[in-house]
Amino acid sequence: MRRLACLGQGEPKLPNCTANRKAVKEILIMKPKDLYAAIVVLSLLVPVTSVAVEYEIVVLDSTADWGGAFGINDSGQVVGYSRTATGESHAFLWTDGVMKDLGTLGGTNSVAFGINDSGQVVGYSITATGETHPFLWTDGVMQDLGTLGEAYFIGGLGINNPGQVIGDIHSLSGRYFCMWIPAIPETPETVLAGLETSILAEVALFGIDAEMAESLLAKVDAALAALNRGNANDAKVAMNDLKALINQVEAQVDKKITAEAAEEIIRQANAIIAVLSG
DSSP: OOOOBOOOTTSOOBSSOOSOHHHHHHHHTOOHHHHHHHHHHHHHHSOOOOOOOOOOOOOSOSSOSSEEEEEEOTTOOEEEEEEOTTSOEEEEEEETTEEEEEEOBEEEEEEEEEEOTTOOEEEEEEETTSOEEEEEEETTEEEEOOOOTTOSEEEEEEEOTTOOEEEEEEETTEEEEEEEOOOOOOOHHHHHHHHHHHHHHHHHTTSBOHHHHHHHHHHHHHHHHHHHHOOTTHHHHHHHHHHHHHHHHHHTBTTTBOHHHHHHHHHHHHHHHHHHHO
């Protein structure tokens, strides 16, 4: 989990630092001229070479008379589209020499443009009603990502590893570049992660004393560890950790934590307790 670097009096308190406290302080107070000298020395120690790379050409499909390859991930999986035996154009996924037809959203044609390292594929497809919709293909299932209003063409053009999709929307009112962001199911674990983020944010805003924040984060970590164990009694253990956090916050209001920060942290902690107890 993220930790805080506790720096000297009057210095900024920075969240999300994994280095030890002494090392962090030394890095932060390094003089510009010393930093420049260090960079120069390091640059001299690292050789810079330019090597020509030879490439092998791999034919993905020698039978197709129409199509194209548009996306590749770190595993070498390739996506694009190719003509089928019935003359339609279908999105494909190529993996280790095997070409897989991804199908359509009920219409005749589809095209794949992007793939992430989990093998999720995005593109666009004709629907059963003749519209063009973006799709997300995951483990054999093609999902329609939906449209906006009177849009007549929508296509997914790229996807990253967290599953965020980018693409085009064409409508009567204009053309738009958009992002489809997957909804994250709210679980006690995700809410706890949000509580941790709130604590770190308050440290950056000087709403919580850094030493106290470390103690609060330790309680959040303990609650997360209890939930991850998955035993029947661990939900109660996590609730006790959160109740201890609330008691600590209430005892330090206007001392080591502002009233506003305390109110928000207590609200989130109580919300998690309510979910765990229900």
